[in-house]
Amino acid sequence: MRFILLEEKTVKNNEVKNVGQFQTAVLGLQHLLAMYSGAVAVPLLIGTALKFNSAQMTYLVSIDIFMCGLATLLQLLRNRYFGIGLPVILGCAIQAVAPLKMIGKEFTIGTMYGAIIVAGCFVFLIAGQFSRIKKLFPPVVTGSLITVIGLTLIPIAVQNLGGGDATAKNFGDPQNLLLGFLTIVVILGVQIWARGFLSTIAVLLGLIVGTIVAAISGMVSAAPITEAVWFHIPQPFYFGMPHFEWSSAVTMIIIALVSMVESTGVFFALGNVLDKKITAADLKRGYRAEGLAVILGGVFNTFPYTTFSQNVGLLQLSGIKTKRPIYWSAGLLMLMGLLPKIGALATIIPTAVLGGAMLVMFAMISVQGIRMLLRVDFNDQRNILIVAISVGLGLGVSVYPTIFQFLPKAIQLFLGNGIVVASLASVGLNIIFKGRAGLDE
Numbered sequence: 001m002r003f004i005l006l007e008e009k010t011v012k013n014n015e016v017k018n019v020g021q022f023q024t025a026v027l028g029l030q031h032l033l034a035m036y037s038g039a040v041a042v043p044l045l046i047g048t049a050l051k052f053n054s055a056q057m058t059y060l061v062s063i064d065i066f067m068c069g070l071a072t073l074l075q076l077l078r079n080r081y082f083g084i085g086l087p088v089i090l091g092c093a094i095q096a097v098a099p100l101k102m103i104g105k106e107f108t109i110g111t112m113y114g115a116i117i118v119a120g121c122f123v124f125l126i127a128g129q130f131s132r133i134k135k136l137f138p139p140v141v142t143g144s145l146i147t148v149i150g151l152t153l154i155p156i157a158v159q160n161l162g163g164g165d166a167t168a169k170n171f172g173d174p175q176n177l178l179l180g181f182l183t184i185v186v187i188l189g190v191q192i193w194a195r196g197f198l199s200t201i202a203v204l205l206g207l208i209v210g211t212i213v214a215a216i217s218g219m220v221s222a223a224p225i226t227e228a229v230w231f232h233i234p235q236p237f238y239f240g241m242p243h244f245e246w247s248s249a250v251t252m253i254i255i256a257l258v259s260m261v262e263s264t265g266v267f268f269a270l271g272n273v274l275d276k277k278i279t280a281a282d283l284k285r286g287y288r289a290e291g292l293a294v295i296l297g298g299v300f301n302t303f304p305y306t307t308f309s310q311n312v313g314l315l316q317l318s319g320i321k322t323k324r325p326i327y328w329s330a331g332l333l334m335l336m337g338l339l340p341k342i343g344a345l346a347t348i349i350p351t352a353v354l355g356g357a358m359l360v361m362f363a364m365i366s367v368q369g370i371r372m373l374l375r376v377d378f379n380d381q382r383n384i385l386i387v388a389i390s391v392g393l394g395l396g397v398s399v400y401p402t403i404f405q406f407l408p409k410a411i412q413l414f415l416g417n418g419i420v421v422a423s424l425a426s427v428g429l430n431i432i433f434k435g436r437a438g439l440d441e
Contacts, residue, residue, distance in 0.1 A: 028325040034357065056239070058229060063234050065337040071293035072088070075090055076327060086267065089308050113242045114249070115251065118249040120293070133264065140426070152394065180355050190206070203360070236299050237299065260290070262420070263307040312368070386426055401418075
């Protein structure tokens, strides 16, 4: 990355802003903090379930952060073979947690990473064929899907705002609520009254103010920073060579398909935010980049990677819609993975503060979906039914994923994701109601 003054012009509140290199880096940091908790959640959950010791856990978290940056870079570097070239950030696929824990416990850690490598190869190889689904996503389908993406994320934000663990006795503690709503108020205040560059970093300022108030209240611990090591080097096959077992591989291929459907919705959401038409070639390169990231995740003993949707809301909120801040995010993630003490800095942000920021960002994604639906002809009763049923099923499954608990395990893995169910419902209904004409809208 060349350290020269770069100017980017964006228009927000009828004001033209010149964004220099330092400001671009700050915007990149804002994107990083927005996705950081989701990025570290997967290694923490899996490492704890598999009873990793402190040294193994330190490596797992550090290399995962590093790989998030590398995976993001693969997606940013658009070329003829891979990379969608949109301002996206990749992180661990949370839907992979339960299957990976199951594989790690029933077989070996090597089997877990062997299955990840197979899934990555599968994604890379079918990217061209899968990209042909673009015609299945007219505005009525895409708008419904993006709305569901935002709505299904909002409960996660509210849970974090209450403290993170809904089963804990102190869930909804007034201190947590105060921090969460203070963060929201700061973000809204900056968005409404700030001008120029400050208005683009409203989420970052909300996180900083919330964390400072929490620190004054004695709710922030510096232990993660003091306990972290200074330097870590990525090592291929750190936990041993991969083992390949067919049922584990099939399980992770199903998870990979779920991630591809989710990523499709995010790609279309970004295209709408950026006013850019997403082509089948774009989708193919995007899927291939994710496939490469998943393969590298297996090689370096981390996890499957997928496009994070929370950053779409941040793009809409900040008004800065270029890739330059995301390049900074990728670089900072890789640096933090190599220097765990720096990476630990982001972990001291209280969960309630993150929840407040997430609530704003996730709601923005839903609003983006609703804006897309405004272009749909709702005088056509069929469109009303497509939106109503797909949104209803998507939200219902997100709230009660166990509704499919008596179905075969493979089907549960696929249908337990509300975004996937909303995709299948909206695409299926659009084809049933409109036939080929519905694909040409």
